[in-house]
Amino acid sequence: MANQDASLAKPARQKGLPIKARRAIAYVVLTIVVVMCLFWFYVLVINTTRNTGELAAGFTPFPSTHFIDNWKSLLADSLPMVKGMFNSLLVATLTAVLSTYFSTMTAYAIHAYDFKLKKFIFTFILMIMMIPSQVTALGFFRLVLKMNLEDSYIPLIVPSIAAPVTFYYMKQYMESNLPLSLVEAARIDGSGEFRTFNSIVLPLMKPAIAVQMIFTFVGSWNNYFIPALIIHDTKKMTLPILLARLRSADWLKFDMGKVYAMILFSIAPVVVVYLLLSRFIVGGVAAGSVKG
Amino acid sequence: MSDQNNGKPAEQAQASALMQGKSGASAPDGKAAARKNKKAVSYNRWGYYFLIPFIVVYLIFSFIPLCTTIYNSFFINYLARMKQVGPTFDGLGRYVKLLQDGDIFVYLKNTMIMWIMGFVPQILLSLLLGAWFSDPQLRLKFQNFFKTVIYLPNLIMAAAFGMLFFALFADSGPINSILVSLGIFKEPFKFLANVWSARWLIAFMNFLMWFGNTTILLMAGMLGIDPSLFEAAQVDGATSSQIFRMITLPLLRPILLYVVITSLIGGLQMFDVPQILTNGSGAPMNSTKTLVMFLNEYLKNKNYGMAGAVSVLMFIVTAILSIIIFRINSRTNK
Incomplete structure (x- = not known):
């Protein structure tokens, strides 16, 4: 009763929790969320420094001294992890470059020019945006077999030229950041259309290109379903396929320290790049989307 | 949830476009102006040229696979103990x-x-x-x-x-x-x-x-x-x-x-x-x-x-x- 009286006595404005209490709750919850996100990676890093015996003895929150040993056994393993990283880097980089370049070009075609099929093509691209690659995987796989492109990187890289999602982002960005008067000015100065695109439009699109390059790179780096269907040669495998191989190996014989090292090795590049560019990624994405 | 990875920024762009009621499909400004310009007609050809890479790649690596996927679903076609069965039309x-x-x-x-x-x-x-x-x-x-x-x-x-x-x-x-x-x-x-x-x-x-x-x-x-x-x-x-x-x-x-x-x-x-x-x-x-x-x-x-x-x-x-x-x-x- 006393509590009720007290709350009734308060002015209406102070109903609910006071701001300081709300802030405190927010910080507590956020801290729990942060721990929930990072705990797994903490265990991963700790366990990468421990050998099989220590790992079998149970978890301790402190690192041990076997990081180098685990790294050496990773290098000596029959799964070519370093080669796999090189392969992943090659595929993801080429995918990111081709995908963003040609998506910008496609967006520019729709944004800057006026032609009969424009509306139709734009609507069409929006409609196919959501179709996942899994549902066409069968036809894609058979096409790859027919073209004799099994164990080749072409089917992993070239299809990214037609990336509706990247296209859509570029198109949105152009609407608010690419004044057509600039293009007109370039024309008056006698610049050819292709040159205008490369030397005027691309530089103006840099922020959007950077964001999309990162996401396309990460998407390709992490991609598992399609590459696993196409790449069978161990030397050509990308990291996700190698990890799947690792998973299907005989677990009883395994050096667990090495397994943790392999997992850390596969995710470290993306994590490092992300932490270096995180402000830019999260902030840039939010800014781009608000302007969108 | 794997292939969504590279979709996020655009999703967000789309989401905010939703909020602001902006049109993704709106024609660029200057459209009318461009139409009046006779020279623009020859420029506008370039819209098609710039679309060629997307369309060619899309047709080969997405559209044809989609069609063959559908086509294949009408056939009995599998390997059983190293023996190929079919393809036989099965409706x-x-x-x-x-x-x-x-x-x-x-x-x-x-x-x-x-x-x-x-x-x-x-x-x-x-x-x-x-x-x-x-x-x-x-x-x-x-x-x-x-x-x-x-x-x-x-x-x-x-x-x-x-x-x-x-x-x-x-x-x-x-x-x-x-x-x-x-x-x-x-x-x-x-x-x-x-x-x-x-x-x-x-x-x-x-x-x-x-x-x-x-x-x-x-x-x-x-x-x-x-x-x-x-x-x-x-x-x-x-x-x-x-x-x-x-x-x-x-x-x-x-x-x-x-x-x-x-x-x-x-x-x-x-x-x-x-x-x-x-x-x-x-x-x-x-x-x-x-x-x-x-x-x-x-x-x-x-x-x-x-x-x-x-x-x-x-x-x-x-x-x-x-x-x-x-x-x-x-x-x-x-």
Whole structure:
């Protein structure tokens, strides 16, 4: 009763929790969320420094001294992890470059020019945006077999030229950041259309290109379903396929320290790049989307 | 949820376009001016030239595969003990067989159960965090740090994440070691041998990988709401939870719907995590086998007829969901 009286006595404005209490709750919850996100990676890093015996003895929150040993056994393993990283880097980089370049070009075609099929093509691209690659995987796989492109990187890289999602982002960005008067000015100065695109439009699109390059790179780096269907040669495998191989190996014989090292090795590049560019990624994405 | 990875910024752009009622399809300014210009006609040819790479690549690597996928679904065509059977035309026979066998319903149910178990906590937490991040009264510090951390799991390779959780939650792994030493369990719990713990694990991983993305998406939407609405409500003495229920949520509806459907499309594609975690077996007793794992099995066994039928059914479902999104977009754009 006393509590009720007290709350009734308060002015209406102070109903609910006071701001300081709300802030405190927010910080507590956020801290729990942060721990929930990072705990797994903490265990991963700790366990990468421990050998099989220590790992079998149970978890301790402190690192041990076997990081180098685990790294050496990773290098000596029959799964070519370093080669796999090189392969992943090659595929993801080429995918990111081709995908963003040609998506910008496609967006520019729709944004800057006026032609009969424009509306139709734009609507069409929006409609196919959501179709996942899994549902066409069968036809894609058979096409790859027919073209004799099994164990080749072409089917992993070239299809990214037609990336509706990247296209859509570029198109949105152009609407608010690419004044057509600039293009007109370039024309008056006698610049050819292709040159205008490369030397005027691309530089103006840099922020959007950077964001999309990162996401396309990460998407390709992490991609598992399609590459696993196409790449069978161990030397050509990308990291996700190698990890799947690792998973299907005989677990009883395994050096667990090495397994943790392999997992850390596969995710470290993306994590490092992300932490270096995180402000830019999260902030840039939010800014781009608000302007969108 | 694997292939959504590179879709986020555009999703967000789309989401904020939803909020602001901007048109994605609007023609650029200067269109009318360009039309009047005679010279422009010759420039406009370049629109087609610039579209060539996209169209050629799309036709070869997406459109033809889609057609052959559908075509293959009408044929009996598989390898049995190294012997090729078919291809023989079967009409809709593969679909009938698929639906009569009924396995597809089991895997659809698994997929949906794990999606819901991951999505419900995901949307709740994202709404809460989004509201806090976008609340000007609260003025949370370290926002960039929090956003960076919650977004991080989304960029982690799902295959590596699955492998990591497999190692962590193994019978003799560190999680069991911690739980036993804390006295929560007397002996190691077999997480991957129990139907519901295995499903919860997969759902939790999906939740972990996607709630940061959803938070940023919803936050962008919340920041797009006219701040004077909040101020007016505060002056009228509304509490923050009232403001959230009466103003934020209703205005966020188009984005929420968008998030639900894109997540559902992503959920239907659930593959990497359960595939790696269970080594493709969908253990225990196929209870974690998803639709795409089912499709993957047919592809690996070169049973093209059945793989085609599964793909086409999935295509139809995704297409229906996509049309809903397309409708939401164009309705709010008007």
